[in-house]
Amino acid sequence: MRVVLCNSASPLTPIPKPPTFPATLNWPHKTLVGALTGAVSFSLLISSPSSIALDSASVPPSPSSHSSATDYCRQDDDTEAMPETAPELVTNEAIVEEAWNIVNDSFLDSSRRRWSSDIWKQKKEDILGTSIQTRSKAHDIIRRMLASLGDPYTRFLSPAEFSKMARYDMTGIGINIREVQDDNGGVKLKVLGLILDGPAHAAGVRQGDEILSVNGMDVTGKSAFEASSLLQGPNETFVTLEVKHGNCGPVQSIEVQRQLVARTPVFYRLEKIENGAASVGYMRLKEFNALARKDLVIAMKRLQDMGAKYFILDLRDNLGGLVQAGIEIAKLFLNEGETVTYTVGRDPQYEKTITAETAPLITAPLIVLVNNKTASASEIVSAALHDNCRAVLVGQRTFGKGLIQSVFELHDGSGVVVTIGKYVTPNHMDINKNGIEPDFREFPAWSEVTQHLAQCNTLRQG
Template sequence: MERAAAPLGFATQALQAAAALLAAVVLQLGAVGGASAAQTYSLSSVAEDHLLEFVRQMEVRVDSGMEAVKAAAAQGADSPEAAEGRQIIQEVAEVVEANFSDVRAAGYDPQAWQQLKERALARPLRDRTAAYGVVRELLAVLRDPYSRFVTPTEFSAMLKYDVSGVGLNLGTAEEFANKTGMPLPEGRNVGSAAGGEGVWVVGLIKGLAADSAGLQQGDQLLELDGQQLQGQSPFQVASLMQGPEAAPEDALGLQGAAVRLKVRRFDGSKQAVTLQRPVRVLQSPVSSRLERSAGGEQVGFIRLASFNARAQRDTLAAVQRLQAAGASRLVLDLRDNRGGLVSEGIEVARLFLDDGALVVRTEGRARSSAAPITAAGAPATAAPLVVLVNDHTASASEIVAGALRDNCRAVLAGKRTYGKGLIQSVYELSDGSGLVLTVGKYVTPSGTDIDREGLSPDFRAMPAAEAADGVVRTCRLQRAPQLQAPQPAAAVAAAAAAS
């Protein structure tokens, strides 16, 4: 009977591959079909969500079929792994109860969830794989295609995507408490002065530089190479952590410089830690060119393909280079940019926004107390700006486009954007597996719900300079009271820390 597992597992993999291919086909057909821009968006985004949900439901059915065969062979006996399996089910249920946000109103009922959890914990389990199947059944009830269970092997692969370059996941005090579920040490609560010093180690990747140097979850980073980190955001500290870059052909065998840290341990003691930064090989997502418009103006085009750890820095360099070459107007091309690091998207938006301007709002259970995310300091440029978008502009790209349009800083040209505005958090479980869970959604400064709606462009094609300037002027007249209202200094500082 055990032989049935192999073909069933293969069937699951084949189903996932087929559904993914079908989703890509639907998206492409939606882009070229005869429907309107809004209809095209609705067909592609909703179809992909339905396909993802279909795959999750079929995975559950296949898992259930496999377990039924195995349980019959084992005559329903619990194995020694049963207790460990029930622990994983309990952990997943508790994380969902505390953090899941039903932002798409799919019908999540906390009381019904409790009943499902109790029934799941009472089921006989043959092994840990059976427990994983039960977890997938529970998550399928949420009807959220983006919330999913991740096996230990898959979770380990996910952790290898590292922004700091040394194996650190950094966050504010609030993010540490929200993501780990651990209370801060006494005297260092979220609102205290001590809690605001430096940034916190939310998690580490085993075997990389930070772990090898002895950094621990719950450490506060106070100094980096002698520089005080008070007032710095996790994004800024991660950028300081990143090692030097090298061309791919030159990177083999190179070793980066050491970085000296001072941290405060969970018990309040302070310790010096030295770790070795790697040489990073990271392709730039930014390209740029200078063109002369029909009206004779020099226009700088910046193509931003994705939001990796170089997005903000390379976008800033492109702006400075183009303006030095004579560009009086700028075009930011976000077409086909499906997103990436949201923190980088926020930082790119800040390059163009005035001090105190709201970048994005978050809604959801785990984000309800988050400080507003605003721009801090003078913008890098005041040049008129057009943002190019299409139906593959998604996630972090939509945050940038929404922030620039809602603050009357730019107009959007092209097609309605994709509409992916969900916020996912990743939780590590006790056996090394993981849970990716929807905890909220992003909303533009003026209140537009990005998720599933997308952003409607102001123009279907590149506008003339006079037309774009007219839309911006009208926007500023309509929003004058909001745009002129000063942000409290404390709120701006808190927002910088929240990014």
């Protein structure tokens, strides 16, 4: 089984499944990639439509201070090539039961109308009471079973649909990265998958490699999201990776030519107001991709240098993207310790409070422009800045998309996407299906903005 978190409109990156399994399945322990701690699991960029390289072919050793002949190491299971087990060894009934168990353990009924444990147990008895003759029939049963939940985001994925998910790439060099905990409780970055004959694979990067540095910058302690952002750059430019092959292999410096790139989603300009006595830094953010935070920081610093005293962040028609990018952008405006968002779910591992860790990049008065196409990650940012009295919202009520999905691989290569949680604003408002009401419908005077923010902070402190 593989599982990965995502937001409701995003492509997904799967995690390698176990190498073997019995003909009759017991519900395995879930492996969770932390969507809110930087795992590359959200709206990723589409890479070339080719197959995934899952081999761990050896690479000629190169000298490095990171390894020596006397080092003792233990090869991790997930760094080796994982043999596939023939799908026919899994019974049709076991596949249906596996899907049933995933829903039973993790599904969050956002409508709170259709799902109950008693009804769900009865459904299992009805389904598994008879023999399921074909794999196609098993998949049809899973589809109907999930449709009965009444959740538009919980759905079945055929093996072909599931395999496509591993082809998403936000690095620009054809690899997917995930965070793996080591034996000492630390985190290291591992190559989850490669695009066969993609830039990284052709240069010598292999499945299971640990990424140590990017262009000489140590990535120890960095999230997969941060490392992927460092790998991004203009098309046909080069990036140098230092990788450790497997858990026990040599360290090698590899130069890779970028072939895919995220376009900057940030547009900015300086505008004069009040007879030219003050300047406003206008920033439009079209989507939350791997470049969003980095390019927004550049825009804000340049606008500050140009004399901006007020700022506008335009999130109209921004349907979301990488949720982690939205969280990191919200932190740019918040004080240390202030809440960005809460996540809630049936499983305690999905209960999180996300807070800012540093001082804000700017403290100037801020307007966030929103409309009915401001959704998902855009709503997380809008709510975080609004509820912490950092910005006023201007425009229309936002879309109202705040659910979290996981995608689980079943043991025959198919998968299920299941709603397992939702986002809640710092003021404990459920975003999903509600949206966020703006403070002003029409553009206010900046004096109104500063007065509104001052009153908000007074009430908050009182």
